[in-house]
Amino acid sequence: MDAVATAFGLVFQPYVLLVIALSAIYGLFVGAIPGLTATMATALLVPVTFFMPPVPAVAAIVTATAMAIFSGDIPSALLRMPGTPASAAYTDEAYLLTKKGQAETALGAGLVFSVLGGIFGVLVLIVAAPALAEIALKFSSFEYFWLVMLGFTCAIFIAGSDPLKGLVSLLLGLLISVVGLENPAGAPRYTFGNAEMMGGIPLIPLMIGMFAVSEILRFAVVVAKPEMATDRPFGNVFKGMGALLKKYPLQLFRGSVLGTAVGALPGAGADIAAWMSYAMSKRFSKEPQKFGTGHVEGIVESGAANNAALGGAWIPALVFGIPGDSITAIAIGVLYLKDMNPGPTLFVNNPQNIYAVFIVFILAQLLMLPFGWGAIKVAKQILRIPAALLMPLILLFCIVGSFAINNSLFGVVVMLAAGIVGFFMERWGFPVAPTILGVVLGTMLEEHFFSSLIKADGNFLAFFERPIAGTLGVLTLSVWLWPLARMLRRR
Amino acid sequence: MRRTDAFVGLGLAVLAWAVLWSARAFPNVPGQKLGAAFLPMLVGAGLLLCGIALIARSLRGRAYADDAAAEAGREHFGSSLVVIGAVLAYIFLSERLGFLIVAPLCLMAGFLAFRIGWQRALLWALGGTGLVHFSFYKLLRVPLPWGVITPFY
Numbered sequence: 001m002d003a004v005a006t007a008f009g010l011v012f013q014p015y016v017l018l019v020i021a022l023s024a025i026y027g028l029f030v031g032a033i034p035g036l037t038a039t040m041a042t043a044l045l046v047p048v049t050f051f052m053p054p055v056p057a058v059a060a061i062v063t064a065t066a067m068a069i070f071s072g073d074i075p076s077a078l079l080r081m082p083g084t085p086a087s088a089a090y091t092d093e094a095y096l097l098t099k100k101g102q103a104e105t106a107l108g109a110g111l112v113f114s115v116l117g118g119i120f121g122v123l124v125l126i127v128a129a130p131a132l133a134e135i136a137l138k139f140s141s142f143e144y145f146w147l148v149m150l151g152f153t154c155a156i157f158i159a160g161s162d163p164l165k166g167l168v169s170l171l172l173g174l175l176i177s178v179v180g181l182e183n184p185a186g187a188p189r190y191t192f193g194n195a196e197m198m199g200g201i202p203l204i205p206l207m208i209g210m211f212a213v214s215e216i217l218r219f220a221v222v223v224a225k226p227e228m229a230t231d232r233p234f235g236n237v238f239k240g241m242g243a244l245l246k247k248y249p250l251q252l253f254r255g256s257v258l259g260t261a262v263g264a265l266p267g268a269g270a271d272i273a274a275w276m277s278y279a280m281s282k283r284f285s286k287e288p289q290k291f292g293t294g295h296v297e298g299i300v301e302s303g304a305a306n307n308a309a310l311g312g313a314w315i316p317a318l319v320f321g322i323p324g325d326s327i328t329a330i331a332i333g334v335l336y337l338k339d340m341n342p343g344p345t346l347f348v349n350n351p352q353n354i355y356a357v358f359i360v361f362i363l364a365q366l367l368m369l370p371f372g373w374g375a376i377k378v379a380k381q382i383l384r385i386p387a388a389l390l391m392p393l394i395l396l397f398c399i400v401g402s403f404a405i406n407n408s409l410f411g412v413v414v415m416l417a418a419g420i421v422g423f424f425m426e427r428w429g430f431p432v433a434p435t436i437l438g439v440v441l442g443t444m445l446e447e448h449f450f451s452s453l454i455k456a457d458g459n460f461l462a463f464f465e466r467p468i469a470g471t472l473g474v475l476t477l478s479v480w481l482w483p484l485a486r487m488l489r490r491r
Numbered sequence: 492m493r494r495t496d497a498f499v500g501l502g503l504a505v506l507a508w509a510v511l512w513s514a515r516a517f518p519n520v521p522g523q524k525l526g527a528a529f530l531p532m533l534v535g536a537g538l539l540l541c542g543i544a545l546i547a548r549s550l551r552g553r554a555y556a557d558d559a560a561a562e563a564g565r566e567h568f569g570s571s572l573v574v575i576g577a578v579l580a581y582i583f584l585s586e587r588l589g590f591l592i593v594a595p596l597c598l599m600a601g602f603l604a605f606r607i608g609w610q611r612a613l614l615w616a617l618g619g620t621g622l623v624h625f626s627f628y629k630l631l632r633v634p635l636p637w638g639v640i641t642p643f644y
Contacts, residue, residue: 047627047631050631167537174530175531175534183530184520185526185527190531220605222567388605388606392615393619395601399578399581400627403633407633409582412582416578419578450525453525
């Protein structure tokens with residue numbers, strides 16, 4: 001109980017609360033502008049959080065992402081352009097609602113059910129993470145090895161429509177992780193005699209490149225002018241939400257559960273959760289014919305799902321150090337920088353920090369109601385700011401941010417290269433998430449593989465001898481063998 | 492996209508070959524049969540197989556969704572080259588000339604490439620440089636280079 005009190009003390013300080021408020025505004029703004037994603041918001045925040053104590057640093061990321069995922073709904077409804085990829089699943093639906101003169105319903109449902117879904121995700125996180133950490137304390141390198149493998153498998157088979165391209169993305173990520181001195185033999189790999197490469201490819205500039213610079217390049221290439229769907233002032237967005245809640249409680253629950261689960265799976269985040277939830281909502285709806293004509297049911301379910309995914313994604317991130325989505329992949333980098341190395345011991349050694357993160361999570365969800373309402377009020381002004389004015393400024397932020405991590409231009413070089421690679425990957429249909437997972441987990445994979453190998457004394461069966469490791473191993477292998485088995489059965 | 496896939500596959504195969512070739516020189520972990528070469532070898536082999544699979548698939552002519560081609564024709568590659576050029580200019584010139592000279596030039600280039608008018612671009616370039624310099628140099632104490640204007644600092 002002491003730790004909880006300390007945690008409240010850590011959060012309820014003027015400085016931390018100010019950081020939360022500012023990150024909320026920042027997140028709402030970035031999320032609302034099409035082309036600026038929630039992941040980009042996180043990547044751009046990192047250089048700033050670099051200079052903060054751990055709790056406000058994590059608070060900034062948590063708050064900004066939660067707000068950004070919601071405010072992505074705003075341009076969906078008004079411009080038919082998702083503000084973040086997580087809103088793409090129901091963009092048409094929200095836009096058609098606005099066209100029908102029901103902008104308040106579209107935006108209100110987005111806001112209210114985002115908050116409810118988000119709170120659900122956080123509650124699961126609060127209950128599940130410490131319980132899982134309890135189990136994870138007994139994990140050895142065998143379990144971690146299989147967890148990483150299972151994470152890779154999820155990223156390839158669940159996160160993308162094309163497993164082959166997902167696999168390529170993952171392998172490229174692993175290749176990037178191989179660079180440097182940090183390997184079991186301590187030998188320099190692919191450093192090309194460069195002293196900076198010895199330390200490996202710096203993660204934060206890489207992320208800024210992949211998620212921000214690539215978006216700027218994409219913006220530069222495609223120039224399209226969106227049109228505002230409505231010009232009248234909005235009425236009360238909360239009107240009718242009680243009725244929706246009464247009408248669609250099952251949808252809310254289903255969306256929240258699916259969202260949290262998809263979020264917790266490595267490699268799949270809010271955007272995939274929203275797509276899956278939207279499809280599920282249509283499938284089980286009593287009025288599926290209404291979907292795609294401006295029907296709020298799908299927004300309720302997938303709007304809850306994408307915010308629930310945020311909380312879900314932090315479960316494996318905090319307990320195992322395995323990111324549940326691209327945002328937590330960046331957040332893990334921040335945790336390491338802040339000496340809050342993720343893993344079960346975090347719950348034992350620094351429980352107050354973990355509880356503080358939980359409190360921030362709930363606070364962010366609750367703040368979303370007033371802040372989100374405000375964002376909707378000024379949405380039209382925000383959306384009138386031409387992105388062409390923002391993009392070069394963001395580029396300068398990216399450059400200075402990448403430089404600031406090690407005060408070295410090498411970071412800027414990495415950022416540019418990653419941006420160009422990210423641009424072409426997206427263009428050619430290679431998902432970026434598995435690459436990030438590969439980069440983040442490559443070193444961990446190698447380390448656990450070699451310590452397992454040494455313990456097993458060369459006997460590969462030892463990888464399956466411990467019960468949890470064996471289960472995880474069999475699970476991983478069966479996901480890989482399943483398509484093969486199906487192919488053989490068809491013959 | 493199908494043709495692109497074949498070329499990407501070829502590129503991956505070449506990359507894989509380079510990885511496999513270079514990994515032979517990495518040492519083993521003392522007392523183990525495997526070592527620093529293991530993961531690169533695995534990645535190289537995987538990339539090689541994937542590259543071949545991509546080429547084979549695109550030669551077989553399996554159809555799949557093609558978003559990029561749908562948008563082709565409405566694209567401006569010039570502006571993206573300006574973006575890349577601006578970052579390169581920053582990398583090569585910032586230490587010599589200083590942040591306060593290079594940053595506004597990079598911003599100007601970006602604004603003009605995105606078709607913002609001259610006056611507005613100049614205003615935003617100066618304001619943006621001031622904002623970034625203030626927040627990173629003054630508040631966050633990032634040592635942004637002064638370059639040639641060090642004597643005036």
